Amino acid sequence: MSMKGGAFPLLAILFAQVCAANLFAAPQIPKRPHDAAELQAILEKCAEYCEKLENAVLDVVCREKIVEEMFEPQNIVDDPRGFQSYVRYTHDRTREFVYDYQLVRNADKTEESRTLLKENGEARQEKSAKLKTMGHYEFIVFSPVALLGKSWQSKYDYHIVGEKKIRGRQAIAISATPKPGEWTGNLYGTIWVGEDDYSILKIERSPDSVQNIGPVHQSASELKLKVELVLASEYGFENNGIRFPSEFSIHETRSYSQGSRVPSYTLNVDYSAYKFFTVETEVSD
Numbered sequence: 001m002s003m004k005g006g007a008f009p010l011l012a013i014l015f016a017q018v019c020a021a022n023l024f025a026a027p028q029i030p031k032r033p034h035d036a037a038e039l040q041a042i043l044e045k046c047a048e049y050c051e052k053l054e055n056a057v058l059d060v061v062c063r064e065k066i067v068e069e070m071f072e073p074q075n076i077v078d079d080p081r082g083f084q085s086y087v088r089y090t091h092d093r094t095r096e097f098v099y100d101y102q103l104v105r106n107a108d109k110t111e112e113s114r115t116l117l118k119e120n121g122e123a124r125q126e127k128s129a130k131l132k133t134m135g136h137y138e139f140i141v142f143s144p145v146a147l148l149g150k151s152w153q154s155k156y157d158y159h160i161v162g163e164k165k166i167r168g169r170q171a172i173a174i175s176a177t178p179k180p181g182e183w184t185g186n187l188y189g190t191i192w193v194g195e196d197d198y199s200i201l202k203i204e205r206s207p208d209s210v211q212n213i214g215p216v217h218q219s220a221s222e223l224k225l226k227v228e229l230v231l232a233s234e235y236g237f238e239n240n241g242i243r244f245p246s247e248f249s250i251h252e253t254r255s256y257s258q259g260s261r262v263p264s265y266t267l268n269v270d271y272s273a274y275k276f277f278t279v280e281t282e283v284s285d
Contacts, residue, residue, distance in 0.1 A: 039160055042172060045198035046191075047150040049241075052281045054145055056242055057106050059278035064101040064114070065270045068133050069094050071263060096120055097132060101271070103141065112138060135267045140233050140245045144200040146186045147176050155182045166192050166201040167236050167246075177206070187231060199243045205231040226255040227264075237271070240279040245271050 070092045098118040104111050116129035131137075146152055155178060162173040171192040178184050189206035193199070207228045229252050236246030248269040254262055 039158060039174075042160070042174065042193060042198065043148070043153055043158060046144075046148040046193060046200070047153060049197075049199050050145045050149040053142065053242060054149065055282045057278055057280040057282075058141075058242075059102075059104050060239075060244065061100060061102045061275045061277070062244070062271050063273040064099040065272070066097040066099070066133060067094065067268045068096075068135070069266045070134070071265065095133070099129065103139075110139070110142075133267060135250045135265065137248060137250075137269075140248050141235075141242075143203055143233060144191070146184070147188060147191055147203065148200070152184070152186075155179060155184050156188065161190065164192070166194075166234070169201060170195045171201050189231075197241070199238070199241070200235055201243070202234045203232065205229075228253050228255065237274050239274075239276040241281060242279055244274060245269075247271070 096118070097116065097120075100115040100117060102113050104113075114129045114131070116124045116126035116132075118124060119132070147156070156176045157179055159175045160172060161175045164171060164173065171194055174191050174193060176188045176191060178188060187205040190204050191200060192202040194201050207230055229250065231251075232247070232249050233245055234247040235243035237244040248271075250265070250267040252263070252265040254264050
């Protein structure tokens, strides 16, 4: 997957059919008092970090391990009112993949590539491999830009909603939601910002921002159920002031009219063994 340098693809979440997943709802974050000046200062620092990220020249490789679980509905019975009266899900299958992942960004291109090393425990050596998962994603490292970049901040309402530690570092939690009538095309939610350097430590997308993804929403409507997707990414690796993903996940649950709430799909991605060949940053005046 590649594109010319400069513009960034937003986090691309593509589903071939109704994928599935989460036993966990979005965490409740305790609110804390703050004033407009404090929030504005944080947003300005975040914009500076995003500008550095946008201008970075990168050549990075790492190991990408993926575990995907799928669940299938069984014994679906329609009641006379037109609602699902009984649905039982069974664990259908688990798939595991291990890739060598490479990200290259320079003035000419932004490109990520993969070599498939293992599939369900069996050795592979498949170069220029495509993701074989049902839930697709790309360019996770650049996700903060579309939420906190300078040119994007006018499109969102922001609030400080709490504090917590992320991988031992104190972080400020900021919610981002599109302003009324504003269409960003982005997935939005809660961002955890490091108090010491204002880099992005974690992003969790709100279920509201991903509930209308094409085939998922259409299939959900046909089955008279509510689909809730929670997407999260953590940035646990750092080099030259740029943070790189350590985890990414997609969790989906389905809620039926009778009140049952069941997991239907989960995707967990673990990044490790980074090698940083090039991480150069430049911020324009």
